[in-house]
Amino acid sequence: MFARADIDRYELGQELCEQVGPFQVLAGQVVAVVCDRQVRLTGADGRLTGECSCPAGLGGVFCEHCVAVAVLAVDVVRPLDAKALLTAVDSVGRTRPDATYPDRWADDAEKLLLTLEEATIGHPAVTRPLYQRLVRRLARNGSNLGSHEAYSLWSDAVEQATTGLVQACVREPADPDELAVWAFDLQAEEPAHFFDVADLVEALGPRGLATYRRRLDQAHRNLAPEDPYDHHSVHQHGVIAYIREQFLVAFEPDVEVLSAFYAENPRPGSAVSIAKALRSAGRVDEALAWLEDVPRRSHEGDDELARLYEVRGRYRDAARVRWDIFERLPHSGHYRALLAVAEPLDAVEYATDRAISCLEGLRQRDENADDLLAELYGTRGRYRDAARIRWNIFERVPHGHFDRNRERAYWALLAAAEPLNAVEYAKNRAFAHLREQVARSGADAATSLVHLLFVAGDEEQAWRVAREHDLDDRQLAHIARALAHRHPTAAIPVLVRAAELTIDRRTDKARYARAGEVLAEIEVLHHRAGLDFADCLDQFTAAHHQPALLAALAKAGL
Structure with a gap:
């Protein structure tokens, strides 16, 4: 082509x-x-x-x-199988990330979101209601996920689905009234905090926002008096109050209206919301006076106060507040905010050295703090210290289903080793560590080793390890999807082998349908890499010329 x-x-x-x-x-x-x-x-x-x-x-x-x-x-130009997409939406939407192996769910979610994104280009009228269905189903499964990793993957999926919905609305505008009713009902019936109606402001337009406001006002009027001993009553009042606050801050930032709202619904973040409303209205000095008088500010309050100081050019005051924030929660975002206010004071080096001392003094550092410390060591030429921290991060990544984290840690380790002329040493040590994990834990750890071997370009060794540990179709598919983001060409033969194993080793009737789904993924990777898929498909069907497979391929549009 x-x-x-x-x-x-x-x-x-x-x-x-x-x-x-x-x-x-x-x-x-x-x-x-x-x-x-x-x-x-x-x-x-x-x-x-x-x-x-x-x-x-x-x-x-x-x-x-x-x-x-x-x-x-x-x-x-390819026909869209809307029924298959609907099935995939329901499959992902009714499940949730497992606390132990959350990447298994994330693989399916990512595949679906990629398919919807590509389908939206030519078929937005079909994908828009599918996105709405997916967002609602994801919302129902977002509580008590059991681990930070699982919650992070679920949250990413919700964000991507919401972004996809916005893009579909751009290409095929929704009825503003219907979209407004859907958005409000979603917030009222599901956990309200995960969805922000401001994301849909362009799709809603003035008409949709007016409908949304009427729906909100009606729900507020229909609330029965709150019964503090009735959990459902307390919950309903809390949900409607949260939605009202979100709407007022985003679309009607009037100080008097907000003050009246918070008098009726007192909450810890009310001072911050009023300050933001004052800033939006151009009343910066009033916002400053308001926040400075708050005796015990939250983290969000301090962040807003520092912002206001910056607007007024009071960089010393802003730097003082930014340091307090960083000291309480030292991670890269807060460090960058600290540097931004240190620069006008010619105090970047001082801020960096102080941040290093703070990080070194922590009794317990998480991965984010270690990542930042290694970065800061590098800026100061302390390359051995940076490499030591990078090795600690790499070594701590659990084996099995955390391959993307390990890939990031691997490349960061090699980058830290480069100024020391120790890249080969770092490579050898990293793979020796993974082989030790494989010797202790078997096939689950072998998926991590195989994935990283592909990432490092050692495909021959990767296939040798895969055959040695007899990785099955699901394990190979997991490796391929982890590769697909940055290495689509390397992922293709791995997915082809996964499709072959699906047919050769499984005995259930669904094996051909499953192989067809995998081949559809392979087609997407060919297009992404600018390769011709026809030869790959011909070779596969010649080796597995079964009527059931051909029917599955036809159903998948191949």
Whole structure:
């Protein structure tokens, strides 16, 4: 398909994919706007031609803008299996991350979200209600997840699903009244804190916001008097109060209205919300006076106070507050905020040295604190100390289903070793450590070793370890999905082997359908890597020429 474009324009086109505007799919054509350039692709007799309003396109060149549209159009022109998507949405939505092995759920969620994102380009009217269904189902499974890792993965999925819904609404606007009712009912019926109606403000528009406000006011009026001994009554009043506060702060930041609200619904963060409303109204000095008078400010209150000091150019006061925040919770975000106010005072080095001393003095450092300490050691030329901390982080990553964390820790370790001319030593020590884990724990630890071998480019050794420990189709699929983010070409043969094992080793009737789903993932990776999927599919079907497989492939649109 991309033979029309030279390699430089192909690479530029891939970088422009995110700049492609809404598609218009016509008979045999795809029309789109890329960076204010009008693009039209036409396919006929197996040949793809492109027209673009840029200088190169007007000269007959298949330009980078045409490449960007062509990369995304692959999934637009292919028929969409809405029923299969609905099944996948329900499958992910009715389950939740397991506290022990949360990445298993995350793999399925990530696959679904990627599929929905790609389908939205050409079929937003189909994906928009699917996103709404997914967000609601995820909301029902978001409490008591059992571990920070599980909650983080669930939270990421909710955020991606909400972002996808917004994008679908951009491409296919929803009815503002219906969307407003859906958003309010979602907040009222499910945990309200996970969803912010402000994310949908553009899709709702003035009409939708007015409908949302009427729905909120009606719910508030319909509340029976709160019974402090009735858990349901207390919960309902708390939910409606939270939604009202969120709406007032975001859309009606009037100090008097907020003060009246907090008089009726006293809560710890009320002073901060009023200060934010004052700042939004341009009344910065009033906001400062308000917060400075609060005797015991929360972390959020201190953050807002430092912000206000910065607005007024009071950098010493801002730095003092930023240091207090960092000292209470030393992580990279608070350190960056501290540096931002230290710079106008020419105190960046002083702030960095003080931050190092604070981190070194902690009795217990978590991974975030260690990560920051290693980074700061590097800025100070303390490379041995940085490498020591990076090794500690790598060594602490649990084996089994935390491969992305391990990959990040591995590359950070090598980066720390480079100034010491110890990259090979660090590599050898890292893989020796993983082999020791495999010797103790077996196949679960072997998935981590195989994944990292692929990441390091040692594919021959990776396959040797996979065969030695007889990894099954699910373990290989897990490795491939962890690779797919940054190494799609390396992930393809791993997923192909997973599909083969699904057919060869499983005996249930669903094995062909499962193999078809894996092959659909493989097709996506081929497109992402700019490779031809047809040869791969032909080889697979020739080796496994079964009517049930062919039926599953047809159902998957392959």
